[in-house]
Amino acid sequence: xxxxxxNIVLGVALFVIGAGGVLLRRNxxxxxxxxxxxxxxxxxxxxxxxxxxxxxRGQIFAIFVIAITAAEVAVALGxxxxxxxxxxxxxxxxxxxxxx
Amino acid sequence: xxQGLYLLFGAASVVTxxxxxxxxxxxxxxxxxxxxxxxxxxIFVLLEAPLLAVIQIFVYVGAIMVLFIFVIMMVDVREAxxxxxxxxxxxxxxxxxxxxGTEMLVLVLWSGAFSVTPPPAGGEGIALRQLGTxxxxxxxxxxxxxxxxxxxxxxxxxxxxxxxxx
Numbered sequence: 001x002x003x004x005x006x007n008i009v010l011g012v013a014l015f016v017i018g019a020g021g022v023l024l025r026r027n028x029x030x031x032x033x034x035x036x037x038x039x040x041x042x043x044x045x046x047x048x049x050x051x052x053x054x055x056x057r058g059q060i061f062a063i064f065v066i067a068i069t070a071a072e073v074a075v076a077l078g079x080x081x082x083x084x085x086x087x088x089x090x091x092x093x094x095x096x097x098x099x100x
Numbered sequence: 101x102x103q104g105l106y107l108l109f110g111a112a113s114v115v116t117x118x119x120x121x122x123x124x125x126x127x128x129x130x131x132x133x134x135x136x137x138x139x140x141x142x143i144f145v146l147l148e149a150p151l152l153a154v155i156q157i158f159v160y161v162g163a164i165m166v167l168f169i170f171v172i173m174m175v176d177v178r179e180a181x182x183x184x185x186x187x188x189x190x191x192x193x194x195x196x197x198x199x200x201g202t203e204m205l206v207l208v209l210w211s212g213a214f215s216v217t218p219p220p221a222g223g224e225g226i227a228l229r230q231l232g233t234x235x236x237x238x239x240x241x242x243x244x245x246x247x248x249x250x251x252x253x254x255x256x257x258x259x260x261x262x263x264x265x266x
Contacts, residue, residue, distance in 0.1 A: 002106045002146065008208050010110045010143070014117055016201040021121040023193040029126045029172065033133045036164065037117055040140055043152075051147045056231045059149055060239055066159050067246040071253035073164050077171050078257035084175045085263075 007048030014041035026092050028083075032076055039069050106146050113139035126177045127169075134165045151228060 014037060021034025043062045050058015083095065116139060119132035137160040144153040235243060 002103055005209060006106060006110070007147070009205065010113070012201060012204045012208070013114050015204075016197055017114070017117040017121055019200065020193075020197050023197065024190055025121065027126060029168070029175075029177070030121070030129050033120060033129055033168065036133065036160070037120065037136065040137065040160075043156075044140065044143065047144055047147050047149045047152055050226070051149065054226060056226045056234045059152055059226065059231055060235050062149075062152055063155065063235070064239075064242060064246055066155060067250060070159055070164060071250050073167060074253045074257040075260070077167055078260035080171060081174060081261045088176075090175065090177065 004048060004052050007044060011041045011045045011048075014038075014044070028080060028090050028092050028095075031092060032073070032080070036069065036073070039065055102146055106143065109139045109142045109146070113143070126172055130165060130168050130172060133168075134161055137161050137165070148226070151231065 018034045018037035018041060021037065022031050025031055025034065043065055046058045046062045046065070048058075050056065050062075084090065087094065089095065113136050116132045116136040120129045120136060123129045123132060137156060141153040141156040141161075144150075144156060
């Protein structure tokens with residue numbers, strides 16, 4: 001039986017690494033992949049607590065998180081393809097259309 | 101045994117996640133993320149959630165990462181390989197990350213609620229039948245909403261990615 005705080009520490013480590021990827025990298029593709037890592041670290045916590053309290057709702061919420069992640073990735077990659085077709089850049093600093 | 105395997109998979113997932121963030125080439129990042137998802141699904145097996153482990157492999161490794169690699173194939177990533185990447189160049193973000201990590205660790209490890217409290221009665225694990233019954237009885241409406249969201253996202257992605265009519 002794995003102690004619960006191991007799961008939390010693993011979730012924190014993956015979350016901080018993913019947030020570092022979102023904040024520090026300037027490549028849009030790598031930023032999107034780091035977002036996947038963030039959502040996955042949250043899933044670890046859901047399943048760990050569901051296992052700890054013998055409650056099936058942790059797994060159910062993890063399933064919902066995975067479904068919403070799939071939708072988010074589909075839309076984000078569609079936007080990315082349209083963006084690359086129009087501006088042919090992958091740097092997040094070059095995309096400031098909403099800045100006014 | 102389980103603890104040793106957990107440590108092994110956890111360390112491998114952290115290493116591959118670091119590779120994802122630090123790799124210069126987006127293709128290497130995608131492969132590292134795929135390896136990280138496999139480690140996390142192994143951790144799900146250790147946490148007695150085999151259904152989630154299979155869903156993780158099918159959806160993340162099978163669908164999402166293939167989508168990422170298709171997009172990497174479609175766009176030109178050679179420019180991204182050449183551009184500079186300095187982790188120390190953005191000092192406020194680094195400080196924010198260190199503060200975030202230490203805050204979460206300190207709050208969790210000092211509270212003592214997660215290491216002292218014994219699990220409540222039961223503890224024989226979650227049966228797959230119970231999981232399915234709860235999902236399709238109690239959470240039927242969120243399930244249907246999630247499927248509608250997925251459909252809308254697929255249609256939206258097709259509309260966004262197609263060429264504009266002239």
